[in-house]
Amino acid sequence: MITKGxxxxxxxxxxxxxxxxxxxxxxxxxAWKHISSVPSFLCHNQTHTLHVSQCPCARDLPQSF
Structure with a gap:
């Protein structure tokens, strides 16, 4: 039986x-507003929400970026 409580x-x-x-x-x-305001594309490591130029793993990316 369901009570009032x-x-x-x-x-x-x-x-x-x-x-x-x-x-x-x-x-x-x-978060979406922040991500969509980041210019160009995000670092390939999705734990970073930095522009690729500041990405700590940018050295792993091909030089064409």
Whole structure:
């Protein structure tokens, strides 16, 4: 049997999940805005979000870049 307390608990859990989802969506939009504003292309090592000229692994790239 579902009690009033269970309903309140479920509502609270849904509110928390919604809050987390909104937070992740916001961070995702910020990250995309940052990535799309980086000129040229990103370093081939996806852990860096630097322009290729500042990429620490740029020495591994062909000189044509």
């Amino acid at each position: 269970d309903r309140i608990n479920a509502r609270w859990i849904l509110r928390e999940l919604n809050s987390v989802a909104n937070d992740l969506a916001y961070k995702g939009r910020l």
